[in-house]
Amino acid sequence: ILGRSGNHAASVLQRCERLVVDRSDPATGVVRLGDMMFDIVAPGGGKAKQPGAGTSRYRAVLFKALADWLSVAPCCLCRDELKNAEGAATGGVATWNAVQVEGEAFVVDVMFEPGALYEDGSGKAEEYLRRLKEECAGGTSAADDFGGRRSAAAAPSLQQNLGGRMLRPSWHVEPWEIEFDRRDRAGRGGFGEVFQGSWAGQQIAVKEVRDASPTDSDVCDFVLEISLLSRLSHPN
Numbered sequence: 001i002l003g004r005s006g007n008h009a010a011s012v013l014q015r016c017e018r019l020v021v022d023r024s025d026p027a028t029g030v031v032r033l034g035d036m037m038f039d040i041v042a043p044g045g046g047k048a049k050q051p052g053a054g055t056s057r058y059r060a061v062l063f064k065a066l067a068d069w070l071s072v073a074p075c076c077l078c079r080d081e082l083k084n085a086e087g088a089a090t091g092g093v094a095t096w097n098a099v100q101v102e103g104e105a106f107v108v109d110v111m112f113e114p115g116a117l118y119e120d121g122s123g124k125a126e127e128y129l130r131r132l133k134e135e136c137a138g139g140t141s142a143a144d145d146f147g148g149r150r151s152a153a154a155a156p157s158l159q160q161n162l163g164g165r166m167l168r169p170s171w172h173v174e175p176w177e178i179e180f181d182r183r184d185r186a187g188r189g190g191f192g193e194v195f196q197g198s199w200a201g202q203q204i205a206v207k208e209v210r211d212a213s214p215t216d217s218d219v220c221d222f223v224l225e226i227s228l229l230s231r232l233s234h235p236n
Helices: 006-023 035-038 056-070 123-136 144-146 149-153 216-229
Strands: 073-084 090-099 104-108 117-119 177-188 191-197 202-209
Touching: 006 035, 035 056, 056 073, 056 090, 104 123, 117 123, 177 202
Parallel strands: none
Antiparallel strands: 073 090, 090 104, 104 117, 177 191, 191 202
């Protein structure tokens, strides 16, 4: 739901503006969050879809709604007025999430690596807030961050020079903890390939998705698949 990935990210701001107009209730002007975030199937069915889009504000509100509904962690939305170098207010507003996990404060990434938690006050958290303020102030375009050459450095979590502890789901494994050889392929399908490998001394299967431009729904489906498989315990 929170993902914005691949080539779809370059036009997220323009698509967001268009969806606000197309999906608003004519009488009230209200837009449902689901209509902003999910891919919209074209009238009459078929495969054509209008990709969903949402800025940081939509994503922050949606994250809080989900966190409250699932009782994941106490969650509050924070707003901070932007200021210029002299300390005068600019009139812009930056939005982000703050959560308390076991008594510790974290900032939730809702834009660059959706769902990642950055330790409050850490280098990763400060970098995330800085970039989010730039985007809210119009200083950085989505095309520059996600569709251009700087996309590899889009997520603060990927910048190893930044300090800070990051919480991960119980099933998350860092890529460098896995050992496998692509010559040891166990199978191939339309969605990806499966290889034999090892992790923490255990023999494992490594599934690698082969999609250069996944949609937000594709990302969400894959995360849900991982979450479900992580609950499976079977000899095979």
